[in-house]
Amino acid sequence: MSRLRLMPRQQQPAVRPVRRRSYDQFCATARALDSVGDRWTLLIVRELLGGPRRYTDLHADLPGVSTDVLASRLRDMEQNGLAVRRRLPPPAPASVYELTERGQGLLPVLTALAGWGAHALDERRPTDAVRAHWFALPLLRALDGLTHAGVVEVSLDEGEFHVRTGGGAPAAEVYGFGPAGRPDARIELDAALCLALGRGEVSLAEAVDDGRITVSGDTPLAAEIRGE
Template sequence: MPRQPRRRSYDQHCAAARALDLVGDRWTLLVVRELLAGPRRYTDLHADLPGVSTDMLAGRLKDMEGAELVTRRRLPPPASASVYELTPRGRDLLPVLRALAAWGASDLGEPRPTDAVRAHWYAIPLLGPLAERGAGIVQVTLDEGEFHVRIGEDGSLSYGDGVYGAGTGEEPDARLRTDAATCRALAGGETTLAEAIESGRAVLDTTVRAAGVR
């Protein structure tokens, strides 16, 4: 029998309340955000969730396993680590995160002095614009770092081992260079990717490989 989540329930016969029973705790959806990049070790999750305590992260992961949002598996030799990864039900939270990101985009603004920044956190607002350009792997370079986005043949966001990932990843089909301000403008609907490219705020190189994003 799977472990039952330790969260308290709202005890309301309402779909929204049931959903919040499972994912409404602090840090849970941000763990999902990180695992949408594919399987991650505990230490990697902790590094990319600045501000979370080790006890809190361990508790959230245990709750998420109990709710069947996350599974843990041991990597084969010679690796000696375990990784966490989303279940299909956990991956179904991608539209929720995209909607939350779109809703919160107008409040994002410039980073505050206390804000941590990771380049791959800008992947979510770019998923829609990049999906419109076709299938493939797009390498994105910002001053803050690099990440890659995977787009399926049908325009879906479930291509390869994860929706997006930090770093260079696999050989890309295209490369996009832009900046965080442009990502925020895209997230807030202030510009489109085509407009950003036309104005020089973004540069898209589609000559990397013969297939993919055009």
């Protein structure tokens, strides 16, 4: 009998299915969804509307996303011209992601989605994560009519964030995380009222008049919010 060893059959590498990247439809909606229709992409845009963010910060404020998926979505966003990655100068040797002008153009899309989706937030489920700055987009709809440009610091039970009003701010910083350095006005309200404002169920003036919003500040923006 032959003593020759039988060589094991060489295994072929597994072939991964090619991910479909386009709807192949000559339609503006389909083309838009080719870029932002994947799960998590628009929520990453929501986070980057607050300004440049590190990967670890994005992962912390997107509970439920895996590291692989987040990295994949960020690569796709870079390839589609929605975001760029850049290195911060010393003494902060870290990389951040930020929206391009095309990515910033998704603000009205996210604002409209927030207004549409606010009607589904009647009750918070036990499994729902929450971050204070997630209420920024619904609130922006209520502040849209303000004529004075400036920074409004917002205080909720869930935390603090700040938004920019009056169209005088760069689109790259629609809102910010945490308290503002030198806000032009400060408002205190609860999350339920914030959503009601986003749904259009109550106006900013009505909520101020009946005391559900407390306004502080001595600037023209603060006076306008108070209705003075």
